[in-house]
Amino acid sequence: MEKTNIAIVGLGTVGSGVARLxxxxxxxxxxxxxRTMWLRKAVVRDIEKAKQRMTLPDGVLTDSLDDVINDxxxxxxxxxxxxxxxxxxIMLKLMESGKDIVTANKALLAEHGPExxxxxRQLGRxxxxxxxxxxxxxxxxxxxxxxxxxxxxxxxxxxNGTSNFIVSQMDEKGSDYADVVAEAQRLGYAxxxxxxxxxxxxxxxxxxxxxxxxxxxxINWNDxxxxxxxxxxxxxxxxxxxxxxxxxxxxxANLTEAGLELSVAPTLLKIGTPLAEVRNAFNAIRAVxxxxxxxxxxxxxxxxxxxxxxxxxxxxxxxxxxxxxxxxTLEYFCGENPPRAIQRDAASLKGRFYLxxxxxxxxxxLGAIANVLSDHSISIASVIQHETDTSESxxxxxxxxxxxxxxxxxxxxxxxxxxxGLSVVSGSVVRLRVKD
Amino acid sequence: MEKTNIAIVGLGTVGSGVARLxxxxxxxxxxxxxRTMWLRKAVVRDIEKAKQRMTLPDGVLTDSLDDVINDxxxxxxxxxxxxxxxxxxIMLKLMESGKDIVTANKALLAEHGPExxxxxRQLGRxxxxxxxxxxxxxxxxxxxxxxxxxxxxxxxxxxNGTSNFIVSQMDEKGSDYADVVAEAQRLGYAxxxxxxxxxxxxxxxxxxxxxxxxxxxxINWNDxxxxxxxxxxxxxxxxxxxxxxxxxxxxxANLTEAGLELSVAPTLLKIGTPLAEVRNAFNAIRAVxxxxxxxxxxxxxxxxxxxxxxxxxxxxxxxxxxxxxxxxTLEYFCGENPPRAIQRDAASLKGRFYLxxxxxxxxxxLGAIANVLSDHSISIASVIQHETDTSESxxxxxxxxxxxxxxxxxxxxxxxxxxxGLSVVSGSVVRLRVKD
Ligand SMILES: NC(=O)c1ccc[n+]([C@@H]2O[C@H](COP(=O)([O-])OP(=O)(O)OC[C@H]3O[C@@H](n4cnc5c(N)ncnc54)[C@H](OP(=O)(O)O)[C@@H]3O)[C@@H](O)[C@H]2O)c1
Ligand SMILES: NC(=O)c1ccc[n+]([C@@H]2O[C@H](COP(=O)([O-])OP(=O)(O)OC[C@H]3O[C@@H](n4cnc5c(N)ncnc54)[C@H](OP(=O)(O)O)[C@@H]3O)[C@@H](O)[C@H]2O)c1
Numbered sequence: 001m002e003k004t005n006i007a008i009v010g011l012g013t014v015g016s017g018v019a020r021l022x023x024x025x026x027x028x029x030x031x032x033x034x035r036t037m038w039l040r041k042a043v044v045r046d047i048e049k050a051k052q053r054m055t056l057p058d059g060v061l062t063d064s065l066d067d068v069i070n071d072x073x074x075x076x077x078x079x080x081x082x083x084x085x086x087x088x089x090i091m092l093k094l095m096e097s098g099k100d101i102v103t104a105n106k107a108l109l110a111e112h113g114p115e116x117x118x119x120x121r122q123l124g125r126x127x128x129x130x131x132x133x134x135x136x137x138x139x140x141x142x143x144x145x146x147x148x149x150x151x152x153x154x155x156x157x158x159x160n161g162t163s164n165f166i167v168s169q170m171d172e173k174g175s176d177y178a179d180v181v182a183e184a185q186r187l188g189y190a191x192x193x194x195x196x197x198x199x200x201x202x203x204x205x206x207x208x209x210x211x212x213x214x215x216x217x218x219i220n221w222n223d224x225x226x227x228x229x230x231x232x233x234x235x236x237x238x239x240x241x242x243x244x245x246x247x248x249x250x251x252x253a254n255l256t257e258a259g260l261e262l263s264v265a266p267t268l269l270k271i272g273t274p275l276a277e278v279r280n281a282f283n284a285i286r287a288v289x290x291x292x293x294x295x296x297x298x299x300x301x302x303x304x305x306x307x308x309x310x311x312x313x314x315x316x317x318x319x320x321x322x323x324x325x326x327x328x329t330l331e332y333f334c335g336e337n338p339p340r341a342i343q344r345d346a347a348s349l350k351g352r353f354y355l356x357x358x359x360x361x362x363x364x365x366l367g368a369i370a371n372v373l374s375d376h377s378i379s380i381a382s383v384i385q386h387e388t389d390t391s392e393s394x395x396x397x398x399x400x401x402x403x404x405x406x407x408x409x410x411x412x413x414x415x416x417x418x419x420x421g422l423s424v425v426s427g428s429v430v431r432l433r434v435k436d
Numbered sequence: 437m438e439k440t441n442i443a444i445v446g447l448g449t450v451g452s453g454v455a456r457l458x459x460x461x462x463x464x465x466x467x468x469x470x471r472t473m474w475l476r477k478a479v480v481r482d483i484e485k486a487k488q489r490m491t492l493p494d495g496v497l498t499d500s501l502d503d504v505i506n507d508x509x510x511x512x513x514x515x516x517x518x519x520x521x522x523x524x525x526i527m528l529k530l531m532e533s534g535k536d537i538v539t540a541n542k543a544l545l546a547e548h549g550p551e552x553x554x555x556x557r558q559l560g561r562x563x564x565x566x567x568x569x570x571x572x573x574x575x576x577x578x579x580x581x582x583x584x585x586x587x588x589x590x591x592x593x594x595x596n597g598t599s600n601f602i603v604s605q606m607d608e609k610g611s612d613y614a615d616v617v618a619e620a621q622r623l624g625y626a627x628x629x630x631x632x633x634x635x636x637x638x639x640x641x642x643x644x645x646x647x648x649x650x651x652x653x654x655i656n657w658n659d660x661x662x663x664x665x666x667x668x669x670x671x672x673x674x675x676x677x678x679x680x681x682x683x684x685x686x687x688x689a690n691l692t693e694a695g696l697e698l699s700v701a702p703t704l705l706k707i708g709t710p711l712a713e714v715r716n717a718f719n720a721i722r723a724v725x726x727x728x729x730x731x732x733x734x735x736x737x738x739x740x741x742x743x744x745x746x747x748x749x750x751x752x753x754x755x756x757x758x759x760x761x762x763x764x765t766l767e768y769f770c771g772e773n774p775p776r777a778i779q780r781d782a783a784s785l786k787g788r789f790y791l792x793x794x795x796x797x798x799x800x801x802l803g804a805i806a807n808v809l810s811d812h813s814i815s816i817a818s819v820i821q822h823e824t825d826t827s828e829s830x831x832x833x834x835x836x837x838x839x840x841x842x843x844x845x846x847x848x849x850x851x852x853x854x855x856x857g858l859s860v861v862s863g864s865v866v867r868l869r870v871k872d
Contacts, residue, residue, distance in 0.1 A: 021585055021727060031652070032584040034765040130582075136728035138582030145758070146566075146574030148468040149457055149748030216467070274710070274734065291457060291745035292572035296734040298710065309727035312585030320765055322581070322758050329470040329756055 001030065004319035007041040007068040007099075009090060010081035011061075014104050014131070015042070016054050017308030018078055018315075023057070033316040041068050065090060069097040076318045078311055079103045088112050095125045100323065102314040104131035104307055107196075110205035110221045113212070126327040128314035133206040134159060134283045136306030137299040138313065143213045143287065144330060150289025152214040155253045156435070159206040161281040161301040162197035163229045163249040165189045167266075168279045171237045171246060177230065189281055200226035200249065200264040207251040207264060213330070214253065214287070217260050225346055226264035236356060236430060239384055239401045240268050243354075246276045247432065261349055268354050268434040274298070275435075347410030352381070352434040354403055355416070360424040361398040368424055369400070376415040378407040397426050403434065438471040440755035443504040443535075445479040445526060446517035447486050447497075450540050450567070453744030454514055454751075455490065469752040477504050501526060505533040512754045514538045514747055524548050531561045536759065538750040540567035540743055543632075546641035546657040549648070562763040564750035569642040570595060570719040572742030573735040574749065579649045579723065580766060586725025588650040591689045592871070595642040597717040597737040598633035599665045599685040601625045603702075604715045607673045607682060613666065625717055636662035636685065636700040643687040643700060649766070650689065650723070653696050661782055662700035672792060672866060675820055675837045676704050679790075682712045683868065697785055704790050704870040710734070711871075783846030788817070788870040790839055791852070796860040797834040804860055805836070812851040814843040833862050839870065 006022065008015050022029060022039040029037045039060060044050040047063050068074055077099045081087045087108050091101055101120070103109070109116070109132055120127050130140045134157070143152070158164050162184065169180045181198070184190035196202050201221075208221035229249050240247050245268035254261040269276035274296050278284040283301025288294050300306040317323045359365045366385070373380060384401040404412070416429045442458065444451050458465060458475040465473045475496060480486040483499050504510055513535045517523045523544050527537055537556070539545070545552070545568055556563050566576045570593070579588070594600050598620065605616045617634070620626035632638050637657075644657035665685050676683050681704035690697040705712035710732050714720040719737025724730050736742040753759045795801045802821070809816060820837040840848070852865045 017727075025587070028587055029585070032765065137731060138578060141577070141582050142574060145753065146577050146749055147745070148752050149465070149745045151461070151464055272713075274713075277708075277710075289745060291453075291741040291748075293736045293739075293742055295573060297732070298734075299731040300729045303729075305727040306729055309583070309585045309725060312727075313582055316584050317581065320761050322761050325756050325758050325761075329468065 002035040003038050004033070004035055004076060005038050005040040005071075005074045006315060006319075007043065007071075007074045007077045008039065009043040009065065009068065009077060009079050009094070011042050011044045011050050011053065012080065012082070013304050014307045014311065015078070015080040017304040018080065018311045019054065019056065021308050021312045029312065029316065033319055035319060037315060037319060040074055041071065043068055065093070068099070069093060072098070074099065076100050076102065076315055078315060079105070080311070081105070082107070084108055084111055088116070091116060092119060095120055095123050098125070100126045100128075100318045102128045102311055102318060104129070104311055106132035106202070106205050106209060110208050113209070114218065120327070126318060126323045128318055128323045129209070130314045131307050131310035133209050134285060134297075135161070135299070135301040135303065136309050137283055137285065137297050137301065138310065139210065139285050139297060140213065141313075142295075142297065143210060145326060147287060147289050147292060147295070150291045151255075153255050153288045153290060155207075155210055155214055155251075155285060155287050156275060157207070157210070157251045157285040158248055158275060158278045158283055159251050159285075159301065160197050160200075160203040160249055161283055162190045162194055163203070164278060164282065165280045166198065167229055167232065167237070167247060167249065170232065170234050171241070174234055174238070176234060177232055198230045199228035203249060203251045203264045207253060207262060210285075211253040211260065211262060215255060215260055219262065224262045224264060227266060229266055232266055233430065235399070236354070236432065239356060240354065241271070242384060243268075243382065243401070243403055244271050245269060245354075245434065246271055248275065248278065250275070250435065258348065266432055268432055270436055347408060347413070349409040350406055351409065352404055352406055352436070353378075353412045354430075354432040354434055355401070355419075356430040357400045357402075357419060358397045358426040359400045360426070361396050362424075365424045366400070368422055369402070369419060372418045372422065373402075373404070373415055376407070376411040376418075378411055378415055379405045381405045437466065439474050440469070440471055440512060441474050441476040441507075441510045442751060442755075443477040443479065443507075443510045443513045444475065445501065445504065445513060445515050445530070447478050447480045447489065448516065448518070449740050450743045450747065451478070451514070451516040452490050453740040454516065454747045455492065457744050457748045459493070465748065465752065469755055471755060473751060473755060476510055477507065479504055501529070504535070505529060508534070510535065512536050512538065512751055514751060516540055516747070518543070520544055520547055524552070527552060528555060531556055531559050534561070536562045536564075536754045538564045538747055538754060540565070540747055542568035542638070542641050542645060546644050549645070550654065556763070562754060562759045564754055564759045565645070566750045567743045567746035569645050570721060570733075571597070571735070571737040571739065572745050573719055573721065573733050573737065574746065575646065575721050575733060576649065577749075578731075578733065579646060581762060583723060583725050583728060583731070586727045587691075589691050589724045589726060591643075591646055591650055591687075591721060591723050592711060593643070593646070593687045593721040594684055594711060594714045594719055595687045595721075595737065596633050596639040596685055597719055598626045598630055599639070600714060600718065600737075601716045602634065603665055603668065603673070603683060603685065606668065606670050607677070610670055610674070612670060613668055634666045635664035639685060639687045639700045643689060643698060646721075647689040647696065647698060651691060651696055655698065660698045660700060663702060665702055668702055669866065671835070672790070672868065675792060676790065677707070678820060679704070679818065679837075679839055680707050681705060681870065682707055684711065684714065686711070686871065694784065702868055704868055706872055783844060783849070785845040786842050787845065788840055788842055788872070789814075789848045790866075790868040790870055791837070791855075792866040793836045793838075793855060794833045794862040795836045796862070797832055798860075801860045802836070804858055805838070805855060808854045808858065809838075809840065809851055812843070812847040812854075814847055814851055815841045817841045
């Protein structure tokens with residue numbers, strides 16, 4: 001049986017999971033690849049630390065990248081260091097020494113993807129990155145190969161497990177954001193510094209990668225309008241539920257006449273629809289193609305073994321030679337064709353909105369608010385205003401929740417500003433998107 | 437740009453959908469394949485009939501298979517005739533004349549797969565068959581490539597859209613089986629003769645294909661124990677709902693210590709779980725891998741364009757060269773390794789059961805029934821027996837529904853026989869499996 005020699009660079013959570021799959025399940029990896037997938041080197045920074053983490057066969061562990069670079073028999077490398085540097089430089093060095101790359105590093109691809117992909121092509125090398133989006137869900141292969149007969153029309157995804165865990169827990173337990181974050185950190189679902197997860201950065205980076213594959217658009221993730229879950233109030237989860245919705249951090253890419261609309265934001269999703277029911281650390285993607293219609297994927301979006309599953313599938317595809325063919329195809333897909341226009345004029349985007357206001361509890365308030373909305377051609381679909389305790393003074397402020405019919409983002413934004421200026425409205429207005 | 441010349445044999449529902457994608461969307465197919473995907477011939481039985489169905493460019497339509505066989509420039513053929521013959525003979529002839537094959541014909545693969553695959557290997561040809569299972573859901577590629585790092589542990593699927601449509605409609609409208617079938621035929625969701633769909637044959641054939649890929653087992657679909665939905669009583673859908681379940685025609689492959697358990701049967705699924713919520717003509721598959729955990733797929737399981745989406749993805753993969761590499765890998769996967777033992781001793785399978793009996797409405801009945809169950813080590817989880825109209829005679833027969841805790845199929849089957857022999861039980865006992 002043929003043998004493919006593999007190296008892993010970075011033996012952290014994902015790297016040690018990949019090593020485990022290769023070492024403990026060599027038989028089945030060989031069966032599924034038609035060749036032996038041989039772990040020849042694992043490069044770490046600190047050998048003693050790595051030894052505490054896991055036991056590797058003699059001669060595999062090294063702290064010298066040169067042991068991989070100078071070994072011509074190693075043809076495929078799983079590059080599993082996080083962050084931008086030294087990950088980028090290491091990846092370039094590895095490709096220059098003739099290695100094909102498998103990586104899980106979405107931040108690196110979102111930031112330096114064009115440079116790395118171009119360099120890979122010049123060098124005749126390939127980069128596989130299934131693990132970079134949605135962990136164990138093979139969404140990269142599905143978009144770039146399995147649905148290739150389609151013009152994809154939209155992608156909607158829950159792409160950040162940490163945010164989804166936090167929102168699910170807030171929703172189910174009625175807890176505050178800060179309490180749930182602390183709990184998520186204790187359980188290992190959130191990093192010590194979860195900023196990139198909860199502010200929508202991670203989801204935007206993943207959406208940029210998916211939209212690039214699906215629509216041939218070159219997207220700077222930083223241009224994607226994004227709102228995280230870090231400002232979410234449990235009250236909004238409660239009102240949403242009362243209206244028949246759950247709130248999820250939704251990443252959306254939508255192909256319209258005007259171009260590609262991209263966004264990441266907490267969004268109301270109708271209870272009972274598949275995306276609304278994605279709980280805790282799960283991820284999910286709904287893709288709509290013009291031929292296939294809607295296809296829905298659901299699975300674990302992170303974690304050691306789900307992510308390692310995606311990395312090892314890529315190692316097999318690369319060893320077998322499939323990745324190279326896909327990579328050549330992708331070159332045509334996104335290299336030669338002009339990227340689709342990206343819709344930057346958010347004002348014209350249409351949708352329904354959820355508004356929560358703190359209003360004066362006296363006659364005429366609802367009328368004043370309804371007038372502002374109707375001045376902006378926004379019509380009201382439903383209202384929640386609970387009866388207040390009659391023993392309390394009627395000039396107390398009370399919450400008012402409004403679901404609108406379809407309106408443009410521009411109109412909703414202007415109306416919100418106007419509402420915030422009304423004397424019967426106190427403080428700022430919470431405005432969230434609604435998907436049916 | 438390179439060009440791959442393609443032929444379609446059989447221009448029916450799927451064939452004409454494939455022709456439409458190739459003709460109307462040549463640009464994007466070329467972009468996604470990195471080459472022109474050129475429809476050169478479409479072989480039909482009756483040229484006049486085909487002309488009524490669709491307009492093809494001059495010179496494409498032919499009623500002679502030899503026009504494809506003798507044309508060396510045609511390298512890939514979508515074989516889209518249904519049934520066993522002449523589909524089998526045509527496929528062999530095409531491969532012998534050097535063509536790679538793409539097909540949607542699950543009946544042919546389930547019946548003659550081993551012969552066709554062996555012949556393809558001898559000839560150095562490939563067969564791609566994404567469209568043969570679950571229509572637009574790319575489950576073949578997902579199992580044989582995307583999840584290749586895993587030992588799959590189970591597959592559960594709703595694989596027959598016609599059955600699922602019928603059961604969904606019976607459930608939602610409370611209608612009888614026969615009425616819904618007539619309606620499904622009128623709407624085009626069921627064939628004039630829907631026997632193979634509703635008796636579980638089609639689902640068993642698809643399960644045989646999936647289990648072959650997932651577990652390396654060579655399975656004669658006819659050996660898979662199967663029960664269709666043709667005997668389903670709306671009363672059971674109602675009682676199931678009362679207990680918090682829906683009934684679906686579920687195909688299951690489960691890897692246990694004792695071997696591979698396979699079955700197709702109407703099964704109670706807990707309301708709110710993803711498989712229970714698959715409605716109408718949709719299909720879905722839940723796969724569990726030892727590394728990735730559970731992955732869920734949902735999409736349109738049949739219909740012209742979803743199926744054509746799968747066929748064209750296969751045509752692209754074949755033209756690009758990926759199919760050949762996968763096909764070689766699959767050879768190792770299932771050719772050289774002994775198939776996993778198939779668990780044929782259904783008696784030892786464990787599960788929970790739903791029982792519905794018609795019983796005498798007098799004291800002692802429930803005791804007698806509970807005794808039989810406890811004699812077979814089956815304990816009762818819940819019971820439904822509605823109060824009867826007191827004006828009616830108490831010796832009338834009334835329905836009794838029992839949900840058991842976990843028991844073996846053998847014990848449940850013996851207990852059922854015993855129950856049917858009790859004087860307080862009238863007629864036969866309905867017994868269905870329950871999945872939580
Ligand atoms: N964890 C997940 O669930 C998941 C899911 C999808 C994608 N990813 C991505 O996968 C990548 C790895 O994630 P992870 O969770 O495995 O992170 P991690 O546990 O922090 O592992 C990263 C490893 O890289 C090592 N490293 C850093 N610089 C190095 C160098 N110069 N040479 C050799 N090793 C070096 C680190 O060593 P030290 O221990 O010495 O710092 C650490 O062991 C990241 O890009 C992440 O975004 C992770
Ligand atoms: N329809 C779906 O949604 C779906 C989904 C998944 C898989 N499939 C599978 O795809 C295959 C095709 O299904 P379909 O729905 O397209 O069936 P269909 O509409 O009946 O089409 C089959 C076509 O093959 C033609 N044909 C039969 N014998 C031929 C011959 N000797 N030479 C040339 N053409 C011949 C038939 O011609 P006539 O019109 O003259 O009879 C008919 O046009 C089947 O194996 C089916 O199981 C279908």
